[in-house]
Amino acid sequence: MNRVVKCGLFAGAIAAFAVQGALAQEEQKEYAGAPDPTSYGYTVLMVGLATPVSLPWDFDWDVFGLNANLAYSDCNKMYGLEAALVGSTARLKMIGLQAALGCAFANRDAIGAQVALATVCNRTGYGLAVDAVGINREFVGLRADLLWSMTDSSVYGLSVAGLGSAVREDMWGWQLALGGNFARRVHGLQTVGICNMTDELRGAQIGIVNYAATCSGGFQIGLVNLIMDNQVPFLPIFNCYFPID
Numbered sequence: 001m002n003r004v005v006k007c008g009l010f011a012g013a014i015a016a017f018a019v020q021g022a023l024a025q026e027e028q029k030e031y032a033g034a035p036d037p038t039s040y041g042y043t044v045l046m047v048g049l050a051t052p053v054s055l056p057w058d059f060d061w062d063v064f065g066l067n068a069n070l071a072y073s074d075c076n077k078m079y080g081l082e083a084a085l086v087g088s089t090a091r092l093k094m095i096g097l098q099a100a101l102g103c104a105f106a107n108r109d110a111i112g113a114q115v116a117l118a119t120v121c122n123r124t125g126y127g128l129a130v131d132a133v134g135i136n137r138e139f140v141g142l143r144a145d146l147l148w149s150m151t152d153s154s155v156y157g158l159s160v161a162g163l164g165s166a167v168r169e170d171m172w173g174w175q176l177a178l179g180g181n182f183a184r185r186v187h188g189l190q191t192v193g194i195c196n197m198t199d200e201l202r203g204a205q206i207g208i209v210n211y212a213a214t215c216s217g218g219f220q221i222g223l224v225n226l227i228m229d230n231q232v233p234f235l236p237i238f239n240c241y242f243p244i245d
Helices: 002-031
Strands: 042-050 053-055 062-075 078-084 087-090 094-100 103-106 110-115 118-151 155-161 164-177 180-192 195-206 209-227 234-241
Touching (some): 078 087, 087 094, 180 209
Parallel strands (some): 042 062, 062 087, 078 094, 087 103, 094 110, 103 118, 110 118, 164 180, 195 209
Antiparallel strands (some): 042 053
């Protein structure tokens, strides 16, 4: 049964990385060399039904204050609070709080907090993300994902997920989930209900199944512990490897 669960989680991680990689390539092609959108000016208040049906009219505004629309909020730069029922979008930098029942989307950096059913940040998120599903290029701070999170680059801080989280490059800090954790390189701690997996471990893994292709110094606690470059790759309960130069 553990083998079936492990294979399923691994397949899910591979699929997630493949989809996210394709989306990242398309996003890079779309925005490569494209100029930033030109703003009409700035406003301290934007309200309405759904952008561009709002006051002031249209998308291309910088909002320094409140951007609140019934269905959908969209602007260039957002400094303050952006809220809507369906979705909130900041085309350039977002500093403050971005909230929606549906999706909160920051096309560049997001500094502050994103709270929605799904959060997306095309560059780096700094601060807090609370959602069911989160997708980001890089994250620094605290992530709390009810279901799943995918990070195309690295995470620095604490990542808490229900089903699992996947980090394409480096996990610096603590990665915690009920289902599965996946990171190319772990610098810190992975704690999980079922399966931890990494290409390179520099720290600790705690879970039912722990897998590290290589270990630069660390240990595992669980029923099944695998460190593939260790002299004894498999040990139950406890496994460790601290290379001596």
